[in-house]
Amino acid sequence: MPSRDTNPSFMSGVPELLLLSLLQDNEMYGYELVQAVQERTGSAITLGEGVIYPVLHALERDGALTARRKTVNGRSRVYYKATEIGAQRFADIKADWGRITTAISTVLKGAEHGFSI
Amino acid sequence: MVFPFERLRDRLLTAGVSPRHVRRYMAELSDHITDLEANAKAAGHPAPRQSALERLGRPDDLAQAMIERPELKAWTARAPWAVFLFGPPLLLAAIDLISILLVIALVKTIGPQPGEIAPDWLVSLAAAVNFIHVYAVPLLLGGIVAAVATRQRMRPLWPLVGLVAIGVIASLNYLHIDVPLAPGQHGEISLGASAGRWTAFRAAINLALTLPLYLAWRRWRPAFAR
Numbered sequence: 001m002p003s004r005d006t007n008p009s010f011m012s013g014v015p016e017l018l019l020l021s022l023l024q025d026n027e028m029y030g031y032e033l034v035q036a037v038q039e040r041t042g043s044a045i046t047l048g049e050g051v052i053y054p055v056l057h058a059l060e061r062d063g064a065l066t067a068r069r070k071t072v073n074g075r076s077r078v079y080y081k082a083t084e085i086g087a088q089r090f091a092d093i094k095a096d097w098g099r100i101t102t103a104i105s106t107v108l109k110g111a112e113h114g115f116s117i
Numbered sequence: 118m119v120f121p122f123e124r125l126r127d128r129l130l131t132a133g134v135s136p137r138h139v140r141r142y143m144a145e146l147s148d149h150i151t152d153l154e155a156n157a158k159a160a161g162h163p164a165p166r167q168s169a170l171e172r173l174g175r176p177d178d179l180a181q182a183m184i185e186r187p188e189l190k191a192w193t194a195r196a197p198w199a200v201f202l203f204g205p206p207l208l209l210a211a212i213d214l215i216s217i218l219l220v221i222a223l224v225k226t227i228g229p230q231p232g233e234i235a236p237d238w239l240v241s242l243a244a245a246v247n248f249i250h251v252y253a254v255p256l257l258l259g260g261i262v263a264a265v266a267t268r269q270r271m272r273p274l275w276p277l278v279g280l281v282a283i284g285v286i287a288s289l290n291y292l293h294i295d296v297p298l299a300p301g302q303h304g305e306i307s308l309g310a311s312a313g314r315w316t317a318f319r320a321a322i323n324l325a326l327t328l329p330l331y332l333a334w335r336r337w338r339p340a341f342a343r
Contacts (some may be wrong), residue, residue, distance in 0.1 A: 030145050031152040049153070050174040051182035053145050057138050058186050067141075078141060078149055 015047055015055050017097060020082055021092035023065060029077040030056065056080055064089050120150060125176050131270040132184045135195025149173060165231065193269045200265070201279030205258050206286050209260055212254055213292050216246050217306055224304070235296035243294040251319075255287040259327025263334040273335070280327050288319035289300060 012043035018037050022028060028036065033056075034049050059065045070079045082090065122143055129139045158239050162168045173179070183189060220242065229235055235243070257308035259280055266276035289312055295305045 008275040016227060029148075031149050048174045048182070049149060050146055050179045053142050054186055054189065057142070057183075058188055061188050076146070077144055096170050 013093070014045065015052060017082075017090070017093045018045065018047075019055060019059065020064065020086055020093065023080055023082040024087060027070075027079045027081040029079050032114065033080075043065060045105065062089075089101065118171070120170055121176055122147070125180055127270060130268070130296040132180075133187055133269065134183050135191045136268055138189045139182070143263075146173065150212055178221050191269060193265060193271060193275075197271070197275040198278075201262065201275045202234060202282055205262065205283045206259065207224045207290065208258055209254065209286060209290055211281075212250075212257075213290070213308055214299050216250065216292060216306065220246065220306065229297070231303070232297075232301055234300055234302070239296050240298070248290070250292045250329055251277070255283055255323040256326050256330070258283045259323075260285065262327070263331040266331070267334045269271060276331060280324060282330060283327060284320040284323035287323050288316050 001011070018041075019033060022033055022036050022040075030053055031049075034047055036050060037045060037047055056065065060067045060080065062085070063083060065080045066083055067078050067080050069076055071077075125146075126139055126143055129142070130136065149171050150173055153172050154165045157165035157168040173335075187195070223242070224239070228239060262276055262279040262283065265275075289310045291307065291309060291311060293307045295307070297304050
């Protein structure tokens with residue numbers, strides 16, 4: 001079976017950031033989360049759909065998410081929501097991500113103008 | 118095209134992933150396929166099932182994503198020595214404690230007054246507790262070890278160590294309830310550990326009872342484990 005192209009290894013940690021971001025105020029299930037990520041990133045970020053569940057399970061095990069089975073429109077699904085620990089973790093990762101993107105932007109701007117050694 | 122749920126489940130359990138996470142993962146993947154297929158059908162895709170399976174991911178990737186997270190492993194995979202060496206004595210201690218508390222509570226509430234002889238129900242209860250403790254508790258503990266090891270598709274080393282530990286510990290441990298059978302006598306609950314000439318024999322009997330249970334369970338595990 002052919003595999004869909006997903007994002008390369010430098011994206012490691014990004015699924016966690018995106019999932020925690022989406023689950024801050026909403027209770028969502030896996031499929032809904034994948035759709036939301038694609039929609040909000042304009043499909044620039046494509047998660048391997050099935051592999052988001054291990055990320056969700058690990059976050060739940062760390063206490064960053066709660067999981068509960070809920071029946072909506074006759075379908076029973078596991079819904080996830082961020083906890084206070086999850087909110088704190090999200091803030092920490094977001095701050096780290098901000099520092100990294102700023103640093104990379106600075107390097108890329110330097111490359112545009114030519115580095116001097 | 119069929120998604121190999123059974124093979125993925127076996128692979129995850131054999132790799133030590135906690136059964137709780139495996140069960141939920143399987144249910145979530147199944148739901149996800151259903152949603153993807155419905156979505157593909159609605160979009161007029163000519164092969165909605167195949168499209169759904171492609172978007173879900175390759176079974177190898179789905180297995181690897183779960184296996185590479187140590188925090189999702191069961192205790193039987195993380196510390197089998199703790200589960201199979203310390204688990205049985207702890208369970209045995211819990212069973213001893215519950216048995217003693219139950220008997221004390223019954224005697225205090227509806228039992229005979231000091232100096233009175235024990236009623237028939239108390240004599241039967243004491244005999245039952247004594248019998249269960251000697252014969253049924255090792256079987257129960259062996260059954261628990263067999264169920265846990267089989268569910269987790271474990272190699273036989275640690276379960277066998279656990280069964281030997283149960284055989285030895287259950288033969289050393291004793292819990293005996295004596296009830297007053299004549300006026301003026303008093304009842305007694307004895308709990309302790311002792312090694313005597315019957316210890317090795319009892320250990321061998323315990324092992325002879327629990328080992329076939331485990332081997333049979335292991336032999337027919339597909340029927341029991343799911």
